[in-house]
Amino acid sequence: MSPLRRGDVGVWSTSAGGHPDLRLSPAERARAGRYRQAEDRARSGTGAALLRFALRHATGGSRVDVDRRCPGCGADDHGPPAVVGTRDDAAWSVSLSHSGDLVTVAVAHGLGHVGVDVERTRPGAAVAALLCTADERRTDDAAPDPGDAWLTRWVRKEAVLKAARVGLTVPMRHLVLAAAHEPARLVSWDARTRPAGLALADVACRDLGPAATGGTGHRGAVATLGGPPRAVHVARIAPGSLARTAPALSPAGT
Incomplete structure (x- = not known):
């Protein structure tokens, strides 16, 4: 490269x-x-x-x-x-x-800051309850493979949280992202935990494909705070x- x-x-x-x-x-x-x-x-x-x-x-x-x-x-x-x-x-x-x-x-x-996350283990229902808002959970439960939908949502949210330099100190349910079958996008962030000065329009998130994950069953995402790469x-x-x-x-x- x-x-x-x-x-x-x-x-x-x-x-x-x-x-x-x-x-x-x-x-x-x-x-x-x-x-x-x-x-x-x-x-x-x-x-x-x-x-x-x-x-x-x-x-x-x-x-x-x-x-x-x-x-x-x-x-x-x-x-x-x-x-x-x-x-x-x-x-x-x-x-x-x-x-x-x-x-x-x-x-x-x-x-600005960048965040990347890769995960292999699919979240179970108990973790999904901590990961998803009620609307996100209904969307993912209706997906052909809910476990994969939860995993995709997990890596997207953690990448955004890492880019924002807050990590898992912020509950994942405070963020809403697009559904797994849609392009990665931050939809909303609860004002109680959103970092001061962070504009939703400046947060860009992309899924990582097999070229990055090796096609080993992992899901991955990368996020930036300075607009889309x-x-x-x-x-x-x-x-x-x-x-x-x-x-x-x-x-x-x-």
Whole structure:
């Protein structure tokens, strides 16, 4: 994938289990080492390496890196990923998601914040009750495959919430999105939890197809807050391709 132009979004995805010998910073290794399960450690390490790989390809810069410093406490192991090392860091935004063996990173240039979500496990009825408004639930229950409709709605809503930098602190039922069989679109957001200054017209959401999800039963979506992207580029990263992506010599918080 070529460097992104302003107004573009790039999406990179890969398998968490296909990248031995990753070159991680001490903080990244420590973060991955906190997980008890090998699969979780692999997802954490692959996510860190894929973030750096995606940013360097998106920006064309060999020393671009990711700052995971928490804006609240200053710790370097749990903050939202931020871009450092470009000529205009504020113009770039990055988001990370993983589910099962799939790890996905989205990078946006000049579109405000970006959010990406991928999921594989279909929500059950109990989760759907937390996910959907009453009208959304009636629509999805009437779909040919309600479980798939719920899953599509889930990734769309979480992508929007991540782009808005509020995550799951906001109940998903406070957002209304178009039905799964329609193009992704934010219809409304409860005024009680909608971030100040956020205009619905500025929120763009797109579904990710098999080129991004690998056709493995996952559903995915990407959202931006600066209007619709000029283009969304997708790249699937082959196993072993992240091993040469080393941290910068003076990383900020990674």
